[in-house]
Amino acid sequence: MAEPGIVFWILAVVTVASAVMVVTLKNIFHCALALILCLFSVAGIYILLNAEFLAAAQVLIYVGAVAILMIFAIMLTSNLASKAIRQSNEQVMVGTVVSVLFCGGMLALIYLTDKAIVSEETGVAFWRQVRGTLPADNVASLGGYLMTKFMLPFEVVSVLLLAAMIGAIVLARKEKA
């Protein structure tokens, strides 16, 4: 497996940097924009991972829909203009510790696993063996999956979406005042 190219590094840096911005910036509108950037570069990463359709869907759904919705919601927040507003709560320390620990743990886990679990036959890590080849046409094969193997989840998703929609409408509906 080739080393990830420069493109990966660009995307990774952008992703992480914007993610950090999402969680730290004071102005929540900026956070939303950073989130958009982050999700966009994640979409780039998907492309590197041969998931073009997923990338496009990611941009379409997140940037085109969820982010707009978030911005709409942000408009409801108070005092956006004032810089002094505290956007984080008292748990900054706890949060930092927890997430740093978590991050370290995960990274350690990944690298340790890489070292530890070595397949007998090839002598490389288990997950360094690629089984099969990715289908050439990303979209079509996803469609195939959806219509056959994943038919049930597919229909369930529609019910889920319906539930979400109805739930949202019920929640957001005009109150009987």
Added chain:
Amino acid sequence: MGLIKKLPYYSEKIPGGAIVLTSLEATLQFAQAKSLWYLLFGTACCAIELMCTGASRYDFDRLGMIFRASPRQSDLILAAGTITKKMAPRLRRLYDQMAEPRYVIAMGGCTVKGGPFYYDSYAVEKGIDHIVPVDIYIPGCPPRPESLMEGCLHLSEKIRRQKLSDWQEK
């Protein structure tokens, strides 16, 4: 950083710089002169003539003039109509808010000198040159659409005549 301000200085140092400078100057001013987007600022009777000038028979667009509603994007205030003392600060504000280079045409007697309201009026500003620097005065009450167009062409010429530093300082 406003390189253009220093251009005359630099151009002296380079051989042939003067030619480059003049042709650059000419091009830029030509562009300015040919594309005057005016701010829709009509207050009174003259505004109706302004509308007529924009309309089919006279057609401002022919001269490359289109109206913008926002002062940020316009180059020219066509002050059409009476400017009262109450309106004067607003005119000034609009002028201030325009991006430079910016020009002002005073259309009609009212903006030139108060027009028919020069005497006996307690409310009319007697000439908008007290408020904003005016480039062209067009007499008339209201000026005919042709006069207005003539004024605009006059302004075009004036722009083309000026030196770089003129509009940089303005």
Added chain:
Amino acid sequence: MLFYLSLAAVLFAVGLFGVLTRRNTIGILMSLELMFNAANINFVAFNKYVWADGLIGQMFAVFIVVVAAAEAVVGLAIVLLLYRNWQGIDTDHVSVMKW
């Protein structure tokens, strides 16, 4: 592959940090989205580098995106509800959500 996984881990951690520290409900939701994305990266990376025989991983990712979107919809509807009841959407208002 490792890089992708590490990236996902970092992203997840950042999201976790956000969830823990954000005062604003929308901020929490945004951080959640980050975490979802981290998970997605994992799925897709595994799909490519470990089990490339088919697109099961990507399929999962697609479903996760969908669920995340549904979550965002409901979450933001709740935000609206919160707003209506408290005229603000900071978690401070929502004492029940404090732990």
Added chain:
Amino acid sequence: MLSIVKGIVELVRGMTITGKHLGKHAVTLQYPEEKWPMPERSRGIVVLLSDKETGALNCTACMLCMRACPTAAITIDAPRGEDKKRQLKVFQLDVGICCFCGLCEEACNFSAIKLATKYEFSTENKEDLVWDMHKLQEVGRDVPYEARPKKKPAPKPESQSQPPQTVNPVAAPESESSEDEKKEGEA
């Protein structure tokens, strides 16, 4: 459904109307090259008329126009000379104040002031819009005019409440020679 179809039909109809105009020729005249003909009554700029032969001003400094002007745009200074006749010294018109109402033209009994069919007088200086006698004369040099008919419309006779004035207009057309101006030294 029907309403949608109807709506679409209406939308298309609107578009055909505007679309049809695309083919029509423009009503525009291209100003600096072509000009709309001005009706001869058109009230453009105010000018002073001068005699066609001698080139002298027709004005007799009777100040009627000044009195009639609703905006006091006209300033006339015509001190009486030693022979009790008014000598036109200053005839100044503030174009920035004038409202182009035409009252001065109507008031003048001597075909001396007129609103000509000229309109291109934009300037860069406000001061240029205060026109003195010479400028007014210059601009009015080629303005065609008819000398006042001997019988004038009704309101004139009352104008100065002075009987001799009704006689004057008769004299006006004859005031071709510059000296004749002196005759009109009234009021």
Added chain:
Amino acid sequence: MTRDQLKDYIGSKYASLMTPLDTGRFDPMFEVKADRLFEVSRALRDDENLKLDFLCNMHATDTRENFEIVYSIASITTKLRLDFKIVMPYQNAEIDSVQEVWPAANWYEREMWELFGINVKNHGNLKRFLLPDDWNQGHPMRKDWDAPDFVRMPEIQ
């Protein structure tokens, strides 16, 4: 009702409230006492035969001796029209608001207050609106008003 009939009608019915004037040139003109204004307005509007429900115009005049406030009213249904005026002293001029009768009076009264300095009782919204916000030169429509930058038309001898 013709104009003369209207004059007679009002003369007979509201003789105590309104005195006919002969300065009015066309439509009947009456004078009303300032303290009866509200009463008169209401009566004129509610009178079955008059129904003067439309306030055409209302303004103050400075005649140098006193203020005259003229109400021009008309009726949509009976098509009648008449004017009445109130004469009041120059100092401390004050009238009732007739907004309750004719809501249209609102701005007319405001204008009167602003340009003439006539106080309007019960108006509720006497705010500057025609003159510049920072105007401090008094009431310009008064005849004796003057200001430094006020240029009078030159008198021509």
Added chain:
Amino acid sequence: MSAVRTEEFMVNMGPHHPSTHGVCRLLLTMDGEKVIKIEPYIGYLHRSIEKICENRTYHQCIPILDRFEYVTAMSCNYVFSLAAEKLAQIEVPERAEYLRVIMLELNRIASHLIFFGTTAMDLGALTPFLYALREREYIMDLFEMTCGQRLTYNYIRIGGVSRDIPAEFVPKCREAIKIIDQKVDEYMALLNGNPIWQKRTIGVGYLSPELAVAYGVSGPILRASGVDFDIRRDDPYSIYDRFDFEIPVRPNGDVFDRYMLRLDEIKQSVRIISQALDGLPEGEIKAKVPLKFKPPAGEVYSRIENSRGEMGVYILSDGTEKPVRVKTRGGSYNHLQVLPEFATDILIADLVAIFASFDIIMPEVDR
């Protein structure tokens, strides 16, 4: 969602705003897209015309009053002349009356055309605006031919009109009104059936007749609310009683009715003009009015039906050359007053439509 009340914010609409037709300032209190309060601020065009008129002779007042309502300057000329004639009891010659009616109606058409154009433009349709102005030019030509100016005519004078019409006026006028009559049909075809136009106008901005009368709303707006009142018929002036024309009345009082009513009025005006052209007598065009016109002491309020409702002038004369007081009354003054009544959770786009349908013109308000 209406339970969600968010922060209200104030937006200045005007004095420099494309749809306030000049210099009206509306201070809007908005909640999201909705307007919940409208406060008109006026005076940006207050030119003290009344004060100026007090220092002018009667004849000189007319050019000044041209600027009182420049879109229908003929009406201003006329209403003042009418008042002065009433004061001095001057008989106006027959021909002059006919010419006046022709001019007034032409001017009414011109004004309604501007209304049509600006309304269409405010609702987003740009081309009708230019079409309307194109047709208006025919009328401007007629005016310029007759009195020399396109906008500030100074044509109708005390006792008559200033000049007789030129010879080619009558045929040209006939041609113009014919064209306009056709074009009005075209406008209707262009907009009336258009579903977008209907959506934007029908049912928007209902003004009840009671409210309208109470606020002194007059003219087309009043008639669009179903009140059948027109000064031309109900308080006749000039020679309107000689012509056969209808007063269009519409019942719904919404933007669409106000718009349609004006188009109908154009058609009626065309009728009046063609009758007037047919009956145009020969004769004098001006009664004998001295240059030093001194009406006897007295006072008069004259009113006419302008394209924007009742236009009135009150003159108080003390017998001298100059009036003691000239008070002008324009329809828009009252129309603008009634505007805050509309702030019942309308959208800003509706506000623009309502404002446009009122055809408010600021000099009439500010003077």
Added chain:
Amino acid sequence: MTEYLAVLIFIFAGIGIVLFTFLLSRLLRPINPYHEKNINYECAENPIGTSWVKFNNRFYIFALIFVIFDVEVVFLFPWAVVFGQLGLYALVEMVIFIGILFFGIFYAWRKGALKWV
């Protein structure tokens, strides 16, 4: 994958070009800011308050529904692509899918959520 490189490069190229024009204009334009110029434009009046207020967004509910539909649309793409190969089966499946979601929209309609309030 290299085609996708084009996207990345276009992003940078686009940003680069825009920044370049900004730079060019910066060289050519006058710079003269002062306080009055930098006041927000609000029809020549002083703006009243900031515009960063709690903005009552009546589009909110539309946006909520839109997210759902956007997701649905994303599912429709693969479906449309493979439709030719799968035939009726896929059609029925999709009709059910769309039908279920349309139930949602009709619900919203009925509840008046699609009405502007």
Added chain:
Amino acid sequence: MNLIPIVAVELQPIFAWIYRWLEGLGLQGTLLTVVVYAGLGVMVFGVLAVLALFLVWWERKIAGHMQQRFGPMRNGWHGWYQTMMDGLKLLQKEDVLVDTRDKVVFFWAPVICFVAAFLAYVVMPFGDGLIVADLNVGILYIMAVTTFTVISLLMAGWGSNNKYALLGGMRSAAQVVSYEVPMVASILTVILFTGSLSMVDIVESQSGLVFNWFVFRLPFGPVAFMIYITAATAEANRTPFDIPEAEQELVAGFNVEYSGMKFAMFFLAEFVNMFTVSAIAVTLFFGGWQGWEFIPSWIWFLGKTFMVVLLLMLFRWTYPRLRVDQLMEFAWKILIPIAFVNLIVAGWMKYAGWYW
């Protein structure tokens, strides 16, 4: 990797030469790709700039003639360089920066707006082989990247700290959330028949005579096209859906505070977007660059696109503007149901084989 096929047949020799020249410079591999794409990017920008300038001019001419006037006349023949002058002038206009703006957001909004418009041209098939990169998710990609436009408008509205701008930005977002769904639904009817998202595939499946264009070939093709063009008008913010910059309501909407070059970018992006949606319409419904062979394919493409643009212009200069709530209701209550019914019907027809 082979970059040569990406260029037009007509221009192939030139490109091959440049390619070889670059190779001769010692560029290879990824670097070569980068350089080539960057070059293409600049080229596309040039084309777009010219197109936008032309479109602005054309719009002004069309509007003018529609209103029985001329439009620009005085700069060159029928004012052909008028818009260039406008551009040059905007270049030297001062950039007014409002004090209370949100600095970052204010600056990046025009950039993103333009880049979003620009990105769509990665997959735009200008002609036979005249495409930068034929992505396999082609049309979906366009849908995805153009969503950034609305983000940028929101940013502009927010960043200006101006109420009109904010309202404008909000409105544009609202518009997009409503019109994206019907737009995609109508696009899907085409996808059903091509079985591919790639733009080139879509065009190529319409080869042949005029009747192979999807607008005729599809069952209810005109309906799909009508839905598309309605939604596209909304996406491109043109009348009757131009509420984000509704002049008479919001002065200039989201770009009210922008001046100089930043405004120019919005302006440019607006026209580029208009061209984009028209080009997509042509690609999807009118056979893209297909046409008789003796005319170069890109001329076909441009010609057809200009026809669609003309349609949009006719819309703009004829219709009044919808109110914002009506706009939403129209989308949700009329357009979306019709679009989906159309889609299902199209699916049925495809299955039943009722098409040619």
